[in-house]
Amino acid sequence: MSAITIMIGSICILMIAYRLYGTFMANKVLKLHRMDELHPTPAHKLEDGKDYVPTNKWVSFGHHFAAIAAAGPLVGPILAAQFGYLPGLLWLLIGAVIGGAVHDAVVLFASMRKEGKSLSEVAKDELGPVAGFCTGLAMLFIITITMAGLSMVVLHALEKNPWGTFAVGITIPIAMGVGLYYKKTGNLKVPSIVGFILIMAGVFVGPYIQNTVLGDWLTLEMSTLAIVLPVYAFFAAALPVWLLLAPRDYLSSFMKIGVFIALIIGVFIVNPGVAFPAVTEFVNGGGPILPGPVWPFISITIACGAISGFHAFVGSGTTPKMLNRWSDIKPVGFGSMLVECLVSIMALIAAISLQPADYFAINSAPAVFSTLGMEPVHLAELSDEIGLNLEGRTGGAVTLAVGMTYIFTELPWFRNLASFFFQFVILFEAVFILTAIDAGTRVSRYLIQDFFGEFYKPLKRVDWLPGSIFASALACLLWGYLLFSGDIGSVWALFGVSNQLMASIGLIIGATVILKIADKRRYMLTCLIPLAYLYVTVNYAGYWMVRNVYLNEAAKGYSVLNAVLSITMLILGLVIMVTAVKKWFEIWNNPKSLLDAATEGGIQPKSPMHIQS
Numbered sequence: 001m002s003a004i005t006i007m008i009g010s011i012c013i014l015m016i017a018y019r020l021y022g023t024f025m026a027n028k029v030l031k032l033h034r035m036d037e038l039h040p041t042p043a044h045k046l047e048d049g050k051d052y053v054p055t056n057k058w059v060s061f062g063h064h065f066a067a068i069a070a071a072g073p074l075v076g077p078i079l080a081a082q083f084g085y086l087p088g089l090l091w092l093l094i095g096a097v098i099g100g101a102v103h104d105a106v107v108l109f110a111s112m113r114k115e116g117k118s119l120s121e122v123a124k125d126e127l128g129p130v131a132g133f134c135t136g137l138a139m140l141f142i143i144t145i146t147m148a149g150l151s152m153v154v155l156h157a158l159e160k161n162p163w164g165t166f167a168v169g170i171t172i173p174i175a176m177g178v179g180l181y182y183k184k185t186g187n188l189k190v191p192s193i194v195g196f197i198l199i200m201a202g203v204f205v206g207p208y209i210q211n212t213v214l215g216d217w218l219t220l221e222m223s224t225l226a227i228v229l230p231v232y233a234f235f236a237a238a239l240p241v242w243l244l245l246a247p248r249d250y251l252s253s254f255m256k257i258g259v260f261i262a263l264i265i266g267v268f269i270v271n272p273g274v275a276f277p278a279v280t281e282f283v284n285g286g287g288p289i290l291p292g293p294v295w296p297f298i299s300i301t302i303a304c305g306a307i308s309g310f311h312a313f314v315g316s317g318t319t320p321k322m323l324n325r326w327s328d329i330k331p332v333g334f335g336s337m338l339v340e341c342l343v344s345i346m347a348l349i350a351a352i353s354l355q356p357a358d359y360f361a362i363n364s365a366p367a368v369f370s371t372l373g374m375e376p377v378h379l380a381e382l383s384d385e386i387g388l389n390l391e392g393r394t395g396g397a398v399t400l401a402v403g404m405t406y407i408f409t410e411l412p413w414f415r416n417l418a419s420f421f422f423q424f425v426i427l428f429e430a431v432f433i434l435t436a437i438d439a440g441t442r443v444s445r446y447l448i449q450d451f452f453g454e455f456y457k458p459l460k461r462v463d464w465l466p467g468s469i470f471a472s473a474l475a476c477l478l479w480g481y482l483l484f485s486g487d488i489g490s491v492w493a494l495f496g497v498s499n500q501l502m503a504s505i506g507l508i509i510g511a512t513v514i515l516k517i518a519d520k521r522r523y524m525l526t527c528l529i530p531l532a533y534l535y536v537t538v539n540y541a542g543y544w545m546v547r548n549v550y551l552n553e554a555a556k557g558y559s560v561l562n563a564v565l566s567i568t569m570l571i572l573g574l575v576i577m578v579t580a581v582k583k584w585f586e587i588w589n590n591p592k593s594l595l596d597a598a599t600e601g602g603i604q605p606k607s608p609m610h611i612q613s
Helices: 003-029 031-040 057-068 072-083 085-115 117-125 129-156 161-168 171-185 187-209 215-218 222-238 245-270 294-301 309-316 326-352 356-363 379-387 398-408 412-452 467-485 487-517 522-551 558-587 592-598
Strands: none
Touching: 003 031, 003 085, 003 245, 003 326, 003 522, 031 326, 057 245, 057 309, 057 326, 057 412, 072 085, 072 187, 072 222, 072 294, 072 326, 072 356, 072 398, 085 117, 085 294, 085 309, 085 487, 085 522, 117 129, 117 171, 117 309, 117 412, 117 487, 129 161, 129 222, 129 309, 129 412, 129 467, 129 487, 129 558, 161 171, 161 187, 161 215, 161 592, 171 245, 187 245, 187 398, 222 398, 222 467, 245 326, 245 398, 294 487, 294 522, 294 592, 309 398, 309 412, 309 487, 326 398, 356 379, 379 412, 398 412, 487 522, 487 558, 522 558
């Protein structure tokens, strides 16, 4: 097996899926062109120049892709390579097409039907107040952990790294300049080109400022960065979306896509062999990286790239307030997910191009690796070329950078650039994550306003400045405290289960909306099939972690708190599922409610008989 075979086959599958299944979802299930004829999008209906802003389709795509594509599509497939290349590859392709792309499209559609409201508000409208409250509580919990966890990865990348800090920081004024120019002139081409050139210039200038006064100022300790990041996120959440968030994510998407296009070209030129077996000895559990068996852990470890609940925050947060047309849901929602899947596949290729012993030496603690009976093959050579000791650098981020560097070192002229390229990829990963922090914090603001607006009504108004400032500050304070204290490290394993539980909730709401508005009831299966797999997987994974890790005193991750949190999350999911099933039976057995719901969704059937089973 060669990497180029995997890559070409995956690209063909994803393109066919977009053309056929994406069109089916857009035209038959969600009827997006009919919605364009009947209703303006929330961005037009509620345009305020701050949150609700009609936005060019490709700018929306850039923002949405940049926001959903954080650490997950990079790190998850690399960690899951422990099981071999086949389980991860199959889950990525099947999960993204059948689950992730559908999930992202229906969540975005459901939110836009409710004027861009958050998923908790949509759940309340579609399923009732109990489900709405449980969804809101689950979303607040998950988004707080997500922001703190993602920020921790950035801290390790930027700590005492003036080059990285400069390159990331320079994107802020550049993005604001692009936003102001586009807002004033409506011209996107010129600021896009200039902004991209300036960002790349900032990346390449970075090494030259390391030993200067500016470099000394930007050489920050982790404790300082833990304060700087939440402060930055506050402004990203409170400022108008067109001024910083959208243009920065849009420009960052060029860098993200550009790096992976370079990797695709590199794979075509080098055509590296796949050193990993299809399946390793760790599929039954007991691996040095992931303790559990391939199922359910393959679907919990690889979230973004296949299906991820974090996408529901963006799909019911910033993006539904930006889309210019309903039909933009297909490229922005469905299409972005498939592009992210390709990103994950390229990350998987970077990992499996390494020799298995080198891979495990990087991703395992030295003491653990010594028990595997493996001898590194090229690790010492790679360490010398990169200028860094690579043993025991767990977490996945370093493995991606090493794997990409290893592929390109097959080109003779590239060897002298290995250390520079390695640091560039580390920086690239940091930018990937920071764009998700931008959007995630803004989504946290919306969630807090919705949740606490039940107790103080003015908070629900997203255009009320004091409410926006309060919610943004509280969101940053919550995840900033976890980031500064470091306590989030003890519950990071919980994120995998809670994130996929959030995806299950998104599919539940999507299934409810489709049952209400689709011409044929069987279209509901587009959500029910992935939901059935994911819900069983999440609950079994949560049970496995509670029994074998969180409440096992002999396990490294023993934590009663994690057990309580896991059980609480699963109970919330169960309440939502039971409420949804009751609602489905109620709608199914009442043709009149189906007709009313279809009319509410902008579809005008002639009679109840028009809605077929």
